[in-house]
Amino acid sequence: MGMQRKAFAARREALGFTQETFAQQLKVELSTVGRWERGTLTPHAWRRPRIAELLQVSLDELAALLNPSVAKLVVRQPSSTQREVMVDAVLVAGGAAIDVLGRRGEESLCRRMDRAGVSARVADLHRRYQAARYADAARRLPSVREAVDALIDNGLALRRQEGLRLRCSVEIVAAKLATKAGDGEAGLAAAELARVAAEEAEDIFGVAAAAYQRACALLRSSSTEGVARINDAEKLAVSAATALRGQDPQSVTWRGALTLIGSVIAARRADHGEADERLKHADELAQRLGVDGNIGWTAFGPSNVLIHRTSVAVALDDPHRALATAEQLDITGLPTGLNGRQAQFHLDNAWAHTQLAEDPQAVIHLLETERVAPELVRTNPNARSLIADLLSRERRQEVPALRGLALRAGVAV
Known part of the structure; x- marks a missing residue:
């Protein structure tokens, strides 16, 4: 059995491809991509240029991702940030260095492994956010930001554009976290940093992502500026989509x-x-x-x-x-991992049942929200408001689970 190609899979995920969408782009079976990543099958040479194009790597770099071998990674007196990044890279690649990169020398090896590690850490931030693990993502955000900055500032990124794309992607997570916490201004600031990085990288999809997050942040505006900011958000979304x-x-x-x-x-x-x-x-x-x-x-x-x-x-x-x-x-x-989207679906259902005085059904959806995204129930003002509304007309025999939910959410004492 071949060695699992974890760095290859991490690279695919970092660019937003699922195994299914990646297979569709390559016109291969879903199982084929799975076998590539498990190391039980290797792509034919004639497929590799297209794979490299999708993964935004050179053919040599693709060969490195496809041929992991156990080796010791040596770095001469790395900074603390660089050391953290290199450790992550080793973990992502399953503790493996890359033979083909080794032939180019230690510096080339470190740069490629470093870039793969940082890319994987950025992807991990996005996964944690989508899994509604907001506090965890927020804790990791500063160190990932530092790693991306080091990648660019210390010249470790062989292609500056890729480093800027990573910076854009990190700031998108920062904008999402701030907006989710109700801080529209911080969300706007992070989305603006994402826009600047995306434009410098000439990344049209990064620009689109930044516009999306700016629109979301504008919707979190204060009541005195609400109408104007909603209009601004709409113009942003429509303009970016049209482009x-x-x-x-x-x-x-x-x-x-x-x-x-x-x-x-x-x-x-x-x-x-x-x-x-x-x-x-x-x-x-x-x-x-x-x-x-x-x-x-x-x-x-x-x-x-x-x-x-x-x-x-x-x-x-x-x-x-x-x-x-x-x-x-x-x-x-x-798809697995989209806990935040599932939670929003259940919150919307809970709201609808609450409006129709169907309290037992509303509580069922709130409990499902808590199951898939417990942080959201404790922090989301809409969720807490719904629980408070239900408590105001509490019927314990019909909805016995409501009281416990309200206590866990901090709505009742």
């Missing part, structure tokens, strides 16, 4: 994600027609994509469109429509 004209999966994904946030913004303005039109367009894009992928950490696909349809119904204050839409979705069919 993406390609028919490749990444372009389709980002156009779809930006169209979805645009639909939510239209619903917040109570514009039913525009919200529905954007949902329809997003659904067409999702059907073109054909799968629930996670390109660019967007989780965009047919299921994500349905989740947003439910959120749009909530924004339009229509609980019946929210529940009717939710019935069309099997939330357990989402």
Whole structure:
């Protein structure tokens, strides 16, 4: 049995490809990608240029990812940040150095391993955020930022553009965490740093990601600036979506994600027609994509469109429509790790049932929210507000689990 190619898999994930979407791009079976990563099959030489293109590496670097061998990694007096990065790189590669890189000398080896390690750490931040492990991601964020900065500032990135892409990706996580915590200004600042890095790297998808996060942060604005900032958020989303004209999966994904946030913004303005039109367009894009992928950490696909349809119904204050839409979705069919998306689905359902005075069903969805994303229940103001509303008309015989949920969420004492 071959050695598992963990660095190869980490590189794929860092670029937002699932095994399924990666296989689709290469026109191979899903099982083939799995066998490549488990080390039981090696890609033919004629496939490698396309694989290298998708992974944004040279053919030599691809050979390094495909041929891990056990060796000792030696670094002359690394800084503390560099040492941390190198240790991570070894872990990602399964404790292996790379033969082909070794032939180029120690410095070349360190640079490639370092870049793979930092890329894997950035991807890990995104995974933790999507798994709704917000506090964990926030704790790790500063050290990953330092590692990315060291990669760029110390000249360890052979291609500066890749280092800037990583910087953009890290700041996207920072913007998500700040916005999730309700700090729109910090979210805007991080998203702006992401935009600057993406533009310097000439990364159109990084620019799209930054625009998406800026729009999300603007929606967290204070009440005195609310209308103006909602308008700004809508202009950003629409403009960024319009700028993406390609028919490749990444372009389709980002156009779809930006169209979805645009639909939510239209619903917040109570514009039913525009919200529905954007949902329809997003659904067409999702059907073109054909799968629930996670390109660019967007989780965009047919299921994500349905989740947003439910959120749009909530924004339009229509609980019946929210529940009717939710019935069309099997939330357990989402790709693994998307706990935050699952939690949002259950929160929207809980809101709808609460509006219809269907308290037992509302509590069931809140308990599911707690199961998949316990941090969200404790910190999300909408979740806490729902629990407080349910407590105000508590019927213990019908919903005995409510009191315990309220205590765990800190809503009741």
